[in-house]
Amino acid sequence: MEAGLLSPSSSSHPSLILTQDDLKKIAAYKAVEYVESGMVLGLGTGSTAKHAVARIGELIQQGKLKDIVGIPTSKMTHEQALSVGIPLSDLDSYPVVDLAIDGADEVDPYLNLVKGRGGSLLREKMVEGACKKFVVIVDESKLVNHIGGSGLALPVEVIQFCWKFTASKLQKMFEESGCEAKLRTFGEKKEPFVTDNKNYIIDLYFKKSIGDLKVASDAILNLAGVVEHGMFLDMATTVIIAGELGLTVKNK
Numbered sequence: 429m430e431a432g433l434l435s436p437s438s439s440s441h442p443s444l445i446l447t448q449d450d451l452k453k454i455a456a457y458k459a460v461e462y463v464e465s466g467m468v469l470g471l472g473t474g475s476t477a478k479h480a481v482a483r484i485g486e487l488i489q490q491g492k493l494k495d496i497v498g499i500p501t502s503k504m505t506h507e508q509a510l511s512v513g514i515p516l517s518d519l520d521s522y523p524v525v526d527l528a529i530d531g532a533d534e535v536d537p538y539l540n541l542v543k544g545r546g547g548s549l550l551r552e553k554m555v556e557g558a559c560k561k562f563v564v565i566v567d568e569s570k571l572v573n574h575i576g577g578s579g580l581a582l583p584v585e586v587i588q589f590c591w592k593f594t595a596s597k598l599q600k601m602f603e604e605s606g607c608e609a610k611l612r613t614f615g616e617k618k619e620p621f622v623t624d625n626k627n628y629i630i631d632l633y634f635k636k637s638i639g640d641l642k643v644a645s646d647a648i649l650n651l652a653g654v655v656e657h658g659m660f661l662d663m664a665t666t667v668i669i670a671g672e673l674g675l676t677v678k679n680k
């Protein structure tokens with residue numbers, strides 16, 4: 429075990445209480461064990477993925493990983509990856525990605541995901557859709573029985589043009605699920621949150637199940653004005669879950 433990385437089992441020691449961030453770091457470090465020299469890597473976004481990016485940079489600096497090319501999934505990850513010395517490129521130059529590592533907001537028992545509460549779902553879906561292996565890293569709070577049913581948001585990226593129209597169409601589409609569609613805002617002035625792609629995000633909140641996920645996915649994507657949504661169905665190949673009792677690795 430590397431210095432600075434706690435083992436979940438060490439939580440049995442009375443003086444060591446693992447924080448949620450410790451768990452994220454443990455999952456991230458485990459995922460980085462899948463990385464080999466020469467790989468093209470999808471670099472995820474968020475408070476869990478940032479530990480993986482930092483660790484990859486550290487291993488490159490130590491000479492333990494060589495000839496890595498990183499494909500970042502957001503401007504934020506681009507900045508972080510550069511700061512830790514990961515050489516970067518994009519899907520235009522590397523259309524096939526060997527391995528992507530990213531966090532998730534929800535993971536169901538079939539390894540379907542909700543992503544995008546950090547706002548980077550479009551680039552994440554492009555990069556992670558192009559990879560041979562997609563390793564998802566989460567702490568156990570992200571596990572759900574049904575995605576979209578946790579009472580938290582299902583993000584949908586929409587173009588700014590007539591976003592209210594698009595939001596009302598989305599709400600109507602899931603009327604029977606008690607859907608509420610809200611524009612994502614930030615700050616005291618409640619300014620619209622603008623994605624890296626200059627779009628807005630409509631967060632969908634459901635009171636009841638959204639039913640068949642594939643049907644829901646297709647319906648959302650069919651609506652003009654929608655760019656992408658945060659359901660990542662059948663994309664994860666491995667999910668690494670860090671919990672108080674240890675690490676669990678689930679493979680597709």
Ligand code: 5RP
Binds near residue numbers: 473475545546
């Ligand atoms: C960003 C994402 C993140 O991966 C997701 O929100 C999880 O973030 P965190 O690791 O901070 O909990 O999809 O668009």
